[in-house]
Amino acid sequence: MKLAMRIFVLAILLGFPNVSLAQQIIEPGQLRPGQEAQGPFEVNPFAGPDTTPMNTSGPWIDVPEGRSKNGNGDVAAPGTPVIKATPPPIKVHINDG
Protein backbone atom coordinates (compact mmCIF):
# COMPACT_ATOMS: atom_id res chain seq x y z
CA MET A 1 0.00 0.00 0.00
CA LYS A 2 1.34 3.34 -0.91
CA LEU A 3 2.38 5.58 1.92
CA ALA A 4 -0.26 8.19 1.18
CA MET A 5 -2.98 5.59 1.16
CA ARG A 6 -1.71 4.16 4.40
CA ILE A 7 -1.86 7.60 5.95
CA PHE A 8 -5.34 8.16 4.60
CA VAL A 9 -6.61 4.86 5.92
CA LEU A 10 -4.89 5.49 9.22
CA ALA A 11 -6.55 8.87 9.42
CA ILE A 12 -9.95 7.30 8.89
CA LEU A 13 -9.24 4.53 11.39
CA LEU A 14 -8.12 7.05 13.95
CA GLY A 15 -11.37 8.79 13.46
CA PHE A 16 -10.22 12.20 12.36
CA PRO A 17 -13.75 13.53 12.13
CA ASN A 18 -13.10 16.29 9.68
CA VAL A 19 -11.37 14.36 6.95
CA SER A 20 -13.80 14.00 4.09
CA LEU A 21 -13.90 10.89 1.97
CA ALA A 22 -13.76 13.28 -0.96
CA GLN A 23 -10.30 14.26 0.09
CA GLN A 24 -7.52 13.61 -2.35
CA ILE A 25 -4.20 12.12 -1.50
CA ILE A 26 -1.19 13.30 -3.44
CA GLU A 27 2.05 11.44 -3.57
CA PRO A 28 5.15 13.38 -2.65
CA GLY A 29 6.67 14.94 -5.71
CA GLN A 30 3.69 14.00 -7.80
CA LEU A 31 2.80 17.52 -8.78
CA ARG A 32 4.63 19.61 -11.25
CA PRO A 33 4.24 23.29 -11.94
CA GLY A 34 1.51 24.05 -14.39
CA GLN A 35 -0.69 21.18 -13.43
CA GLU A 36 -4.16 21.73 -12.20
CA ALA A 37 -4.67 23.19 -8.82
CA GLN A 38 -5.11 20.33 -6.41
CA GLY A 39 -8.18 19.90 -4.36
CA PRO A 40 -10.68 20.25 -3.03
CA PHE A 41 -9.76 19.04 0.40
CA GLU A 42 -13.08 19.37 2.09
CA VAL A 43 -12.43 19.90 5.75
CA ASN A 44 -13.42 21.87 8.77
CA PRO A 45 -10.09 23.37 9.68
CA PHE A 46 -11.41 24.95 12.87
CA ALA A 47 -12.84 21.78 14.35
CA GLY A 48 -11.30 20.66 17.58
CA PRO A 49 -9.59 22.68 20.27
CA ASP A 50 -7.93 25.96 19.51
CA THR A 51 -4.28 25.64 18.63
CA THR A 52 -3.00 29.20 18.65
CA PRO A 53 -1.87 31.36 21.53
CA MET A 54 -4.90 32.87 23.17
CA ASN A 55 -5.54 36.51 23.56
CA THR A 56 -4.61 38.17 26.76
CA SER A 57 -6.00 41.27 28.26
CA GLY A 58 -3.92 44.41 28.65
CA PRO A 59 -2.41 46.42 29.79
CA TRP A 60 -2.94 48.34 26.59
CA ILE A 61 -2.17 51.99 26.23
CA ASP A 62 -4.23 54.02 23.84
CA VAL A 63 -2.48 56.63 21.79
CA PRO A 64 -3.89 59.97 22.85
CA GLU A 65 -6.35 61.35 20.36
CA GLY A 66 -5.25 64.41 18.51
CA ARG A 67 -1.61 63.61 18.90
CA SER A 68 0.53 66.37 17.53
CA LYS A 69 1.95 65.85 14.08
CA ASN A 70 3.90 68.19 11.91
CA GLY A 71 4.97 68.36 8.35
CA ASN A 72 3.74 69.12 4.91
CA GLY A 73 2.44 67.31 1.93
CA ASP A 74 1.09 67.59 -1.54
CA VAL A 75 -2.37 66.96 -2.78
CA ALA A 76 -3.70 65.97 -6.16
CA ALA A 77 -5.95 68.85 -7.07
CA PRO A 78 -9.56 67.96 -7.84
CA GLY A 79 -10.12 67.79 -11.55
CA THR A 80 -6.63 66.67 -12.37
CA PRO A 81 -6.95 64.60 -15.52
CA VAL A 82 -5.68 61.09 -15.60
CA ILE A 83 -3.65 59.88 -18.54
CA LYS A 84 -5.65 57.68 -20.80
CA ALA A 85 -4.15 55.06 -22.97
CA THR A 86 -5.47 52.15 -24.91
CA PRO A 87 -3.00 49.30 -24.81
CA PRO A 88 -2.76 46.66 -27.48
CA PRO A 89 -4.23 43.63 -25.79
CA ILE A 90 -3.06 40.09 -26.06
CA LYS A 91 -6.07 37.86 -26.01
CA VAL A 92 -5.64 34.77 -23.92
CA HIS A 93 -8.49 32.38 -23.72
CA ILE A 94 -9.26 31.44 -20.19
CA ASN A 95 -10.04 27.88 -19.29
CA ASP A 96 -12.24 27.86 -16.32
CA GLY A 97 -11.96 24.18 -15.65
Added chain:
Amino acid sequence: MLNGLTHPLATLTKLARRLGPAEANAQTVSAQFNGGLASGLTPADAAGATNGSFVLSALNNAYYIYGTGGTLLKSRDGNGFWCNGPQVVNGCPSTGLNGTTQPLETFDTQIVWDSVNARWVTSALGATASQLSSGTWMPVTYLGVSQTSDPRGMWNLYYFYTCGDNNPGDQPKLGIDSPAGWIIVESSLRNGSIYPKNNLQVFSEASLYAGTPPNNTNQFPFSDPNDLDRPAVTYAANPPSGREYLVASAVAGGTPALYYSFLQNDPSTGKPLLTSNVFSVFIAYITGATFDIPAGSDTRCNACIGTLDDARVRSATVQTLSNGDLFIIVPFNFAMAAGGTQIYLEQLDLATLTTVGGMSGSSGGTIFYPSAAADLAGDKVLLNFGFTAPGNPALDPYPYTDFWFLDSLGSGESLFGKAGVAANAVSARWGDYTTTTPDFASSGAAWSLGSYLDSNGRQHQWWMNISK
Protein backbone atom coordinates in the same frame (compact mmCIF):
# COMPACT_ATOMS: atom_id res chain seq x y z
CA MET B 1 4.96 64.08 20.03
CA LEU B 2 4.95 60.51 21.08
CA ASN B 3 6.72 59.69 24.27
CA GLY B 4 8.95 62.67 23.80
CA LEU B 5 9.81 61.90 20.20
CA THR B 6 8.58 63.61 17.11
CA HIS B 7 6.17 61.42 15.24
CA PRO B 8 7.72 60.73 11.86
CA LEU B 9 4.44 60.26 10.08
CA ALA B 10 4.04 63.92 9.82
CA THR B 11 2.87 65.45 6.66
CA LEU B 12 -0.65 64.17 6.39
CA THR B 13 -1.87 66.06 9.38
CA LYS B 14 -0.75 69.35 8.00
CA LEU B 15 -2.23 68.43 4.68
CA ALA B 16 -5.54 67.53 6.19
CA ARG B 17 -5.59 70.69 8.21
CA ARG B 18 -4.85 72.68 5.10
CA LEU B 19 -7.72 71.02 3.31
CA GLY B 20 -10.24 71.73 5.96
CA PRO B 21 -10.89 71.99 9.61
CA ALA B 22 -10.27 68.84 11.50
CA GLU B 23 -13.34 67.28 12.97
CA ALA B 24 -11.72 66.28 16.16
CA ASN B 25 -13.25 63.47 18.13
CA ALA B 26 -16.26 63.25 15.87
CA GLN B 27 -15.72 59.59 15.26
CA THR B 28 -16.74 56.71 17.44
CA VAL B 29 -14.88 53.55 18.23
CA SER B 30 -17.68 51.03 18.19
CA ALA B 31 -15.47 48.08 19.00
CA GLN B 32 -11.83 47.37 19.61
CA PHE B 33 -10.12 44.24 20.75
CA ASN B 34 -7.03 42.15 20.59
CA GLY B 35 -6.74 40.57 17.17
CA GLY B 36 -4.57 37.64 18.10
CA LEU B 37 -1.06 36.72 19.05
CA ALA B 38 1.34 35.87 16.31
CA SER B 39 2.65 32.35 16.33
CA GLY B 40 4.85 32.16 13.30
CA LEU B 41 7.33 34.26 11.47
CA THR B 42 7.97 37.79 12.66
CA PRO B 43 6.37 40.13 12.03
CA ALA B 44 2.94 38.57 11.83
CA ASP B 45 2.02 40.15 8.47
CA ALA B 46 -1.36 41.08 9.89
CA ALA B 47 -4.25 40.57 7.49
CA GLY B 48 -7.93 40.24 8.17
CA ALA B 49 -11.46 40.54 6.94
CA THR B 50 -14.97 40.90 8.27
CA ASN B 51 -18.46 40.25 6.99
CA GLY B 52 -20.36 42.14 9.67
CA SER B 53 -20.88 39.04 11.79
CA PHE B 54 -17.38 37.63 12.12
CA VAL B 55 -14.00 39.31 12.25
CA LEU B 56 -11.09 37.18 11.08
CA SER B 57 -7.41 37.72 11.69
CA ALA B 58 -5.16 35.94 9.22
CA LEU B 59 -1.59 36.08 10.45
CA ASN B 60 1.59 34.23 9.75
CA ASN B 61 0.76 30.69 10.76
CA ALA B 62 -2.43 31.61 12.61
CA TYR B 63 -6.12 32.22 12.05
CA TYR B 64 -8.44 33.78 14.62
CA ILE B 65 -12.21 34.09 14.38
CA TYR B 66 -13.96 36.70 16.52
CA GLY B 67 -17.44 37.97 16.98
CA THR B 68 -17.82 41.64 16.19
CA GLY B 69 -17.65 42.37 19.89
CA GLY B 70 -14.26 40.76 20.19
CA THR B 71 -15.22 37.36 21.56
CA LEU B 72 -12.72 34.81 20.36
CA LEU B 73 -14.71 32.02 18.74
CA LYS B 74 -12.04 29.82 17.21
CA SER B 75 -8.37 29.83 16.37
CA ARG B 76 -6.09 27.56 14.43
CA ASP B 77 -2.41 27.31 13.65
CA GLY B 78 -1.85 28.08 10.02
CA ASN B 79 -0.28 24.75 9.23
CA GLY B 80 -3.14 23.06 11.06
CA PHE B 81 -5.62 24.98 8.96
CA TRP B 82 -3.97 23.86 5.75
CA CYS B 83 -3.22 20.25 6.59
CA ASN B 84 -6.60 18.61 6.51
CA GLY B 85 -8.01 19.41 9.84
CA PRO B 86 -7.43 20.40 13.38
CA GLN B 87 -4.09 18.75 13.83
CA VAL B 88 -1.31 20.80 15.29
CA VAL B 89 2.17 21.00 13.89
CA ASN B 90 3.43 17.54 14.54
CA GLY B 91 0.07 15.95 13.97
CA CYS B 92 -0.08 16.86 10.33
CA PRO B 93 0.42 14.07 7.86
CA SER B 94 3.70 14.16 6.03
CA THR B 95 1.75 14.27 2.81
CA GLY B 96 -1.74 15.26 1.95
CA LEU B 97 -2.99 18.69 1.19
CA ASN B 98 0.48 19.92 0.63
CA GLY B 99 1.26 17.37 -1.98
CA THR B 100 4.95 17.40 -1.65
CA THR B 101 6.02 18.23 1.85
CA GLN B 102 4.19 19.23 4.97
CA PRO B 103 4.98 22.83 5.90
CA LEU B 104 6.14 23.60 9.37
CA GLU B 105 4.70 27.05 9.07
CA THR B 106 2.45 28.96 6.76
CA PHE B 107 2.76 32.66 6.23
CA ASP B 108 1.96 35.65 4.01
CA THR B 109 -1.66 34.86 4.70
CA GLN B 110 -4.41 36.79 2.98
CA ILE B 111 -8.15 36.71 3.53
CA VAL B 112 -11.04 38.51 1.88
CA TRP B 113 -14.79 38.45 2.25
CA ASP B 114 -16.82 37.89 -0.91
CA SER B 115 -19.99 39.76 -0.05
CA VAL B 116 -21.70 38.75 -3.28
CA ASN B 117 -21.42 35.01 -2.70
CA ALA B 118 -21.10 35.17 1.09
CA ARG B 119 -17.85 33.22 1.16
CA TRP B 120 -14.45 33.66 2.74
CA VAL B 121 -11.38 33.34 0.56
CA THR B 122 -7.91 32.88 1.96
CA SER B 123 -4.44 32.11 0.70
CA ALA B 124 -1.04 31.41 2.24
CA LEU B 125 2.46 30.21 1.55
CA GLY B 126 4.33 27.52 3.45
CA ALA B 127 7.77 26.28 4.30
CA THR B 128 9.26 23.21 5.87
CA ALA B 129 11.57 23.38 8.85
CA SER B 130 14.66 23.01 6.71
CA GLN B 131 13.40 25.62 4.29
CA LEU B 132 12.72 28.05 7.08
CA SER B 133 16.25 27.62 8.34
CA SER B 134 17.64 28.21 4.89
CA GLY B 135 15.44 31.18 4.17
CA THR B 136 13.38 29.73 1.37
CA TRP B 137 9.98 28.14 1.03
CA MET B 138 7.85 25.97 -1.17
CA PRO B 139 6.79 27.15 -4.64
CA VAL B 140 3.23 26.38 -3.68
CA THR B 141 0.33 28.66 -2.86
CA TYR B 142 -2.57 27.48 -0.76
CA LEU B 143 -6.01 28.73 -1.63
CA GLY B 144 -9.14 28.07 0.40
CA VAL B 145 -12.80 29.06 0.22
CA SER B 146 -15.41 28.58 2.89
CA GLN B 147 -18.50 26.60 2.01
CA THR B 148 -20.80 29.02 3.82
CA SER B 149 -20.70 32.46 5.38
CA ASP B 150 -19.72 30.86 8.70
CA PRO B 151 -15.93 30.53 8.70
CA ARG B 152 -16.12 27.94 11.47
CA GLY B 153 -17.65 25.42 9.09
CA MET B 154 -16.40 23.45 6.14
CA TRP B 155 -13.88 24.80 3.65
CA ASN B 156 -12.63 23.72 0.25
CA LEU B 157 -8.85 23.86 0.37
CA TYR B 158 -6.59 23.80 -2.68
CA TYR B 159 -3.01 24.34 -3.55
CA PHE B 160 -1.16 25.11 -6.75
CA TYR B 161 2.25 25.91 -8.00
CA THR B 162 2.90 29.59 -8.23
CA CYS B 163 4.63 29.59 -11.55
CA GLY B 164 6.28 27.59 -14.24
CA ASP B 165 9.48 27.21 -12.30
CA ASN B 166 10.45 26.47 -8.77
CA ASN B 167 10.83 30.00 -7.49
CA PRO B 168 8.54 30.58 -4.55
CA GLY B 169 6.02 33.37 -4.50
CA ASP B 170 6.18 36.19 -2.01
CA GLN B 171 3.26 38.03 -0.43
CA PRO B 172 0.65 36.81 -2.90
CA LYS B 173 -2.26 39.14 -3.26
CA LEU B 174 -5.84 37.96 -3.43
CA GLY B 175 -8.47 39.58 -5.57
CA ILE B 176 -12.05 38.61 -6.19
CA ASP B 177 -14.52 39.70 -8.77
CA SER B 178 -17.75 37.96 -8.07
CA PRO B 179 -19.79 39.53 -10.86
CA ALA B 180 -17.29 38.21 -13.36
CA GLY B 181 -16.60 35.04 -11.41
CA TRP B 182 -12.86 35.11 -10.98
CA ILE B 183 -10.44 34.81 -8.14
CA ILE B 184 -6.96 36.09 -8.85
CA VAL B 185 -3.76 35.31 -7.02
CA GLU B 186 -0.69 37.31 -7.83
CA SER B 187 2.76 36.54 -6.57
CA SER B 188 6.12 38.05 -7.08
CA LEU B 189 8.56 35.21 -7.50
CA ARG B 190 11.65 35.21 -5.46
CA ASN B 191 14.98 34.14 -6.83
CA GLY B 192 17.58 34.72 -4.21
CA SER B 193 17.23 38.31 -3.14
CA ILE B 194 15.58 39.54 -6.31
CA TYR B 195 12.15 39.19 -7.83
CA PRO B 196 12.70 38.72 -11.52
CA LYS B 197 9.27 37.33 -12.29
CA ASN B 198 5.70 37.73 -11.34
CA ASN B 199 2.78 35.48 -11.85
CA LEU B 200 -0.93 36.06 -12.10
CA GLN B 201 -3.17 33.09 -11.74
CA VAL B 202 -6.85 33.28 -12.42
CA PHE B 203 -9.27 30.71 -11.11
CA SER B 204 -12.92 30.12 -11.72
CA GLU B 205 -14.79 31.27 -8.68
CA ALA B 206 -17.59 28.82 -9.44
CA SER B 207 -15.18 25.89 -9.54
CA LEU B 208 -13.52 26.81 -6.29
CA TYR B 209 -16.81 27.36 -4.52
CA ALA B 210 -18.35 24.19 -5.91
CA GLY B 211 -15.38 22.07 -4.90
CA THR B 212 -14.36 21.28 -8.44
CA PRO B 213 -10.62 21.17 -8.99
CA PRO B 214 -9.96 24.33 -10.97
CA ASN B 215 -7.79 24.44 -13.99
CA ASN B 216 -4.45 25.98 -13.28
CA THR B 217 -3.53 26.77 -16.84
CA ASN B 218 -4.78 30.31 -16.52
CA GLN B 219 -1.54 31.62 -15.21
CA PHE B 220 0.29 34.51 -16.66
CA PRO B 221 3.89 34.77 -15.63
CA PHE B 222 5.63 37.88 -16.71
CA SER B 223 9.07 39.22 -16.23
CA ASP B 224 10.27 42.74 -16.05
CA PRO B 225 13.65 44.02 -17.10
CA ASN B 226 13.67 46.32 -14.12
CA ASP B 227 13.41 43.50 -11.62
CA LEU B 228 9.96 43.91 -10.18
CA ASP B 229 9.96 43.93 -6.46
CA ARG B 230 6.73 42.56 -5.12
CA PRO B 231 4.20 44.35 -7.23
CA ALA B 232 0.84 44.62 -5.64
CA VAL B 233 -2.16 43.51 -7.61
CA THR B 234 -5.55 44.20 -6.26
CA TYR B 235 -8.81 43.29 -7.76
CA ALA B 236 -11.61 45.55 -6.75
CA ALA B 237 -13.98 43.90 -4.34
CA ASN B 238 -17.45 43.73 -5.73
CA PRO B 239 -17.20 46.30 -8.47
CA PRO B 240 -20.31 47.39 -10.33
CA SER B 241 -21.24 45.25 -13.26
CA GLY B 242 -19.12 46.00 -16.27
CA ARG B 243 -16.38 47.63 -14.34
CA GLU B 244 -13.50 45.54 -13.23
CA TYR B 245 -10.21 46.75 -11.96
CA LEU B 246 -6.81 45.33 -11.52
CA VAL B 247 -4.06 47.45 -10.15
CA ALA B 248 -0.46 46.55 -10.62
CA SER B 249 2.28 48.43 -8.97
CA ALA B 250 5.89 47.62 -9.27
CA VAL B 251 9.32 48.96 -8.79
CA ALA B 252 12.47 49.26 -10.72
CA GLY B 253 15.03 48.30 -8.15
CA GLY B 254 17.74 50.89 -8.03
CA THR B 255 16.17 52.83 -10.86
CA PRO B 256 14.40 56.12 -10.28
CA ALA B 257 11.01 54.94 -11.32
CA LEU B 258 7.80 53.76 -9.87
CA TYR B 259 4.66 52.47 -11.37
CA TYR B 260 1.07 52.03 -10.85
CA SER B 261 -1.79 51.71 -13.17
CA PHE B 262 -5.35 50.61 -13.22
CA LEU B 263 -7.95 49.67 -15.65
CA GLN B 264 -11.61 49.95 -16.16
CA ASN B 265 -13.96 48.61 -18.71
CA ASP B 266 -15.28 51.69 -20.38
CA PRO B 267 -18.99 51.69 -19.52
CA SER B 268 -19.90 53.37 -22.81
CA THR B 269 -18.02 51.09 -25.15
CA GLY B 270 -17.38 48.05 -23.03
CA LYS B 271 -13.78 48.23 -24.12
CA PRO B 272 -11.00 48.03 -21.60
CA LEU B 273 -9.39 51.33 -20.96
CA LEU B 274 -6.00 51.64 -19.40
CA THR B 275 -5.39 54.68 -17.31
CA SER B 276 -2.17 55.54 -15.68
CA ASN B 277 -1.51 58.24 -13.20
CA VAL B 278 2.19 57.77 -12.81
CA PHE B 279 3.71 54.88 -14.66
CA SER B 280 2.05 51.81 -15.88
CA VAL B 281 4.21 48.81 -16.08
CA PHE B 282 1.70 46.05 -16.29
CA ILE B 283 -2.00 45.92 -16.61
CA ALA B 284 -4.46 43.15 -17.14
CA TYR B 285 -8.16 42.95 -17.42
CA ILE B 286 -10.90 40.45 -17.73
CA THR B 287 -13.71 40.71 -20.17
CA GLY B 288 -16.13 37.84 -20.33
CA ALA B 289 -14.16 34.66 -20.80
CA THR B 290 -11.02 36.37 -21.92
CA PHE B 291 -8.13 37.40 -19.81
CA ASP B 292 -6.19 40.11 -21.52
CA ILE B 293 -2.68 41.30 -20.95
CA PRO B 294 -1.49 44.26 -22.95
CA ALA B 295 1.87 43.83 -24.54
CA GLY B 296 4.77 45.81 -23.28
CA SER B 297 4.82 48.51 -20.73
CA ASP B 298 3.64 52.03 -20.72
CA THR B 299 6.48 53.90 -19.17
CA ARG B 300 5.25 57.43 -19.41
CA CYS B 301 5.50 59.42 -16.28
CA ASN B 302 2.73 61.86 -15.67
CA ALA B 303 3.21 62.99 -12.16
CA CYS B 304 6.03 61.29 -10.39
CA ILE B 305 5.89 62.18 -6.76
CA GLY B 306 9.08 63.37 -5.24
CA THR B 307 12.55 62.45 -6.25
CA LEU B 308 12.82 58.74 -6.30
CA ASP B 309 16.08 57.06 -5.70
CA ASP B 310 15.03 53.53 -5.05
CA ALA B 311 11.33 53.08 -5.04
CA ARG B 312 9.42 50.29 -3.46
CA VAL B 313 5.79 50.28 -4.38
CA ARG B 314 3.73 47.78 -2.54
CA SER B 315 0.33 46.97 -1.28
CA ALA B 316 -1.80 49.03 -3.59
CA THR B 317 -5.46 48.74 -2.80
CA VAL B 318 -8.45 49.70 -4.83
CA GLN B 319 -12.10 49.86 -3.98
CA THR B 320 -15.12 50.87 -5.97
CA LEU B 321 -17.34 53.24 -4.08
CA SER B 322 -21.08 53.22 -4.17
CA ASN B 323 -21.10 56.37 -6.26
CA GLY B 324 -18.93 54.71 -8.88
CA ASP B 325 -15.76 56.47 -7.88
CA LEU B 326 -12.64 54.46 -7.59
CA PHE B 327 -10.53 54.81 -4.51
CA ILE B 328 -6.87 53.89 -4.59
CA ILE B 329 -4.12 53.95 -2.05
CA VAL B 330 -0.60 53.39 -3.20
CA PRO B 331 2.25 53.43 -0.72
CA PHE B 332 5.59 54.34 -2.12
CA ASN B 333 8.51 53.21 -0.07
CA PHE B 334 11.59 54.83 -1.38
CA ALA B 335 14.75 56.42 -0.23
CA MET B 336 13.82 60.04 0.09
CA ALA B 337 16.49 62.57 0.88
CA ALA B 338 15.71 62.22 4.54
CA GLY B 339 14.64 58.62 4.24
CA GLY B 340 11.09 57.49 4.63
CA THR B 341 7.94 56.65 2.87
CA GLN B 342 5.54 58.47 0.67
CA ILE B 343 1.90 57.58 0.49
CA TYR B 344 -0.35 58.63 -2.30
CA LEU B 345 -4.11 58.42 -2.20
CA GLU B 346 -6.48 59.15 -4.96
CA GLN B 347 -10.17 59.12 -5.57
CA LEU B 348 -11.20 59.05 -9.20
CA ASP B 349 -14.46 59.89 -10.87
CA LEU B 350 -14.84 57.07 -13.32
CA ALA B 351 -17.28 58.95 -15.51
CA THR B 352 -14.81 61.68 -16.28
CA LEU B 353 -11.60 59.93 -15.29
CA THR B 354 -10.56 62.87 -13.23
CA THR B 355 -9.45 63.03 -9.67
CA VAL B 356 -12.05 64.15 -7.20
CA GLY B 357 -9.72 64.00 -4.29
CA GLY B 358 -6.31 62.89 -3.35
CA MET B 359 -3.47 63.45 -1.07
CA SER B 360 0.06 62.42 -0.46
CA GLY B 361 2.33 62.54 2.48
CA SER B 362 5.70 61.39 3.56
CA SER B 363 7.13 59.83 6.62
CA GLY B 364 10.47 59.70 8.30
CA GLY B 365 9.69 56.11 9.04
CA THR B 366 8.93 53.30 6.71
CA ILE B 367 5.47 52.04 5.93
CA PHE B 368 5.34 48.93 3.87
CA TYR B 369 1.73 47.92 4.10
CA PRO B 370 -0.66 50.74 4.86
CA SER B 371 -4.27 50.09 4.08
CA ALA B 372 -7.45 52.01 3.44
CA ALA B 373 -11.10 51.37 2.83
CA ALA B 374 -14.12 53.48 2.23
CA ASP B 375 -17.31 52.85 4.09
CA LEU B 376 -20.26 51.37 2.22
CA ALA B 377 -21.72 54.80 1.64
CA GLY B 378 -18.50 55.80 -0.02
CA ASP B 379 -18.17 59.11 1.71
CA LYS B 380 -15.62 58.28 4.36
CA VAL B 381 -12.25 56.66 4.21
CA LEU B 382 -10.47 54.89 7.02
CA LEU B 383 -6.71 54.74 6.74
CA ASN B 384 -4.32 52.65 8.74
CA PHE B 385 -0.71 53.52 8.21
CA GLY B 386 0.87 51.26 10.72
CA PHE B 387 4.28 52.47 11.60
CA THR B 388 7.81 51.34 11.84
CA ALA B 389 11.24 52.73 11.30
CA PRO B 390 13.55 49.83 10.55
CA GLY B 391 16.95 50.21 12.03
CA ASN B 392 16.05 53.41 13.77
CA PRO B 393 14.87 52.64 17.28
CA ALA B 394 14.97 56.32 18.13
CA LEU B 395 12.09 56.83 15.74
CA ASP B 396 10.36 53.58 16.41
CA PRO B 397 10.49 52.79 20.09
CA TYR B 398 6.90 51.72 20.40
CA PRO B 399 5.40 50.25 17.27
CA TYR B 400 1.76 50.87 17.01
CA THR B 401 -1.07 51.04 14.57
CA ASP B 402 -2.23 54.45 13.52
CA PHE B 403 -5.73 55.14 12.23
CA TRP B 404 -6.93 58.11 10.30
CA PHE B 405 -10.53 58.68 9.37
CA LEU B 406 -11.18 61.08 6.55
CA ASP B 407 -14.38 62.57 5.29
CA SER B 408 -14.47 62.67 1.53
CA LEU B 409 -10.80 61.89 1.37
CA GLY B 410 -8.94 64.70 2.91
CA SER B 411 -11.65 67.12 3.89
CA GLY B 412 -11.29 66.28 7.50
CA GLU B 413 -9.35 64.03 9.70
CA SER B 414 -9.08 62.69 13.11
CA LEU B 415 -7.23 59.74 14.39
CA PHE B 416 -7.07 56.94 16.77
CA GLY B 417 -4.07 54.88 17.52
CA LYS B 418 -3.06 51.85 19.45
CA ALA B 419 0.35 52.06 20.97
CA GLY B 420 2.65 49.26 21.75
CA VAL B 421 4.12 49.29 25.20
CA ALA B 422 7.38 47.50 24.56
CA ALA B 423 10.44 48.57 22.68
CA ASN B 424 10.72 47.27 19.18
CA ALA B 425 13.30 44.64 19.84
CA VAL B 426 11.41 41.94 18.00
CA SER B 427 11.66 43.01 14.42
CA ALA B 428 12.64 46.02 12.42
CA ARG B 429 9.60 45.28 10.30
CA TRP B 430 7.21 45.18 13.19
CA GLY B 431 4.10 47.27 12.82
CA ASP B 432 4.06 47.91 9.12
CA TYR B 433 1.37 45.44 8.06
CA THR B 434 -2.19 46.61 8.24
CA THR B 435 -5.57 45.70 6.79
CA THR B 436 -8.66 47.87 6.46
CA THR B 437 -12.07 46.79 5.24
CA PRO B 438 -15.55 48.27 5.03
CA ASP B 439 -17.99 47.36 7.74
CA PHE B 440 -20.51 45.30 5.81
CA ALA B 441 -22.98 45.58 8.68
CA SER B 442 -22.90 49.34 9.01
CA SER B 443 -22.65 52.18 6.56
CA GLY B 444 -20.33 54.89 7.74
CA ALA B 445 -17.98 52.50 9.48
CA ALA B 446 -14.89 50.51 8.73
CA TRP B 447 -12.69 47.93 10.41
CA SER B 448 -8.95 48.02 10.55
CA LEU B 449 -6.25 45.72 11.86
CA GLY B 450 -2.76 46.66 12.96
CA SER B 451 0.05 45.36 15.10
CA TYR B 452 1.79 46.31 18.29
CA LEU B 453 3.87 44.81 21.04
CA ASP B 454 2.81 44.17 24.59
CA SER B 455 4.91 44.76 27.67
CA ASN B 456 6.53 41.37 27.25
CA GLY B 457 7.44 42.02 23.65
CA ARG B 458 4.79 39.65 22.39
CA GLN B 459 3.38 40.20 18.96
CA HIS B 460 -0.22 41.31 19.09
CA GLN B 461 -2.73 42.61 16.61
CA TRP B 462 -5.46 45.10 17.33
CA TRP B 463 -8.87 45.41 15.66
CA MET B 464 -10.82 48.65 15.70
CA ASN B 465 -14.22 49.46 14.31
CA ILE B 466 -14.52 53.18 13.77
CA SER B 467 -17.59 55.03 12.59
CA LYS B 468 -18.37 58.63 12.01
